[in-house]
Amino acid sequence: MNINRIIKVSTAICFALIAVAAMAQNKAQESSQKEIKNTADAKTDEFIDGIAELMAYSARTPILRTPDQYGMAYEDIFFPAMDGVTLEGWFIAAKNSNKLIICNHPMPANRYGYPGHLEPWKNFGGFEVNFLPEYKILHDAGYNIIAYDMRNHGRSGAGNGGIVGHGIVEYRDVIGSLRYARSRTGTKDMKIALYSRCLGANSTFVAMEKYPEEFKNITAMIALQPSPPRAFVKTAMDNAKIPNGYELFDQALQRKTGYVLDDFRPVENSKADSIPTLVAQVKADFLMPFYYVEEIYNNISAKDKKLFWIEATDQRFQGYNYFGQNPKVMLEWFDTHFK
Structure with a gap:
């Protein structure tokens, strides 16, 4: 094998390895971003569910x-x-x-x-x-x-x-x-x-x-x-900067009570x-x-x-x-x- 062919093959292998490494890095980043998104989504769901629970069932407090x-x-x-x-x-x-x-x-x-x-x-x-x-x-x-x-x-x-x-x-x-x-x-x-x-x-x-x-x-x-009630919800969702928070809350409340905020x-x-x-x-x-x-x-x-x-x-x-x-x-x- 002449020297030029060796150089071409070596170069191709290097580019392939770089591409594989880049793909692996991208997948790792995507996985990390997905984990962050899932964590954020879980926290958002927990926040919305907590407010929906209070508005659905209130809380008995002592006299x-x-x-x-x-x-x-x-x-x-x-x-x-x-x-x-x-x-x-x-x-x-x-x-x-x-x-x-x-x-x-x-x-x-x-x-x-x-x-x-x-x-x-x-x-x-x-x-x-x-x-x-x-x-x-x-x-x-x-x-x-x-x-x-x-x-x-x-x-x-x-x-x-x-x-x-x-x-x-x-x-x-x-x-x-x-x-x-x-x-x-x-x-x-x-x-x-x-x-x-x-x-x-x-x-x-x-x-x-x-x-x-x-x-x-x-x-x-x-x-x-x-x-x-919609005033409290809109304010809470705007302050929390949750996209579509009002709609997500409405769905959570309906699942718990059958009511929506417009009721x-x-x-x-x-x-x-x-x-x-x-x-x-x-x-x-x-x-x-x-x-x-x-x-x-x-x-x-x-x-x-x-x-x-x-x-x-x-x-x-x-x-x-x-x-x-x-x-x-x-x-x-x-x-x-x-x-």
Whole structure:
């Protein structure tokens, strides 16, 4: 074999080896990238599934405080929701008063509040939400109070397989509370107002839409932080920078509950609200943009309505403590409409 042929063969072998090495390197890179992608996909799935689980089933939290700790005598009560689910609560009586406020709560709280200062519930700011100071203020101002746990929360019964309907099944609890107040000895002739928070407010709007006759003689309402679930999801997915995150969440929620986000429509439901309503919201709420609440407020049919922004915090759950610490707006609203 002459020298030129040896050089050509050697060169060909070198190029072949380089090509094989390059292919091996590319496969290794592809494998590494695939592993990274799989890890990222797994983390994304875990993130989405965790939020979907909370929104599908909420969380039962303990009742850590009671009215007697704040100098209020009270009665443990229970009554049926419209569909028979047993709801538990408190009746706090005010002397020589015919004024009654019915209070419900956000998800995943209960009639007492939310133990966010304790593990494993520190995921909404790490502080406690306590409704008892509000009840004390209202009680001392001459208001009787019914405060109750919604289904699948606090000590109330389970309903709908434990699934949270973000108002589209919980409206039955709102109707149940009104019927209980109107049939109970001592409260059946009282003037009634509503204090509905988040999940409770969404549920009240649905109840108004389905059974407007139940709200004919309601004096007024405070709707604290009513919110479309889709607003929370969109904000979470945008912050996490997950492509198609909203759609992926919708699929995860549907697998767990049969519902999709468009099934929950507090913006549209709020049009059925024709009673005097104060809407209050943390304006800088980091969990969702304030304009969603503006939409709800603008859609309320009542001519007598007011929008109040809670300032100086971006913590949504601090909004639930606000009127217990700053009661002026709350008291003025109820006092004005009970006259």
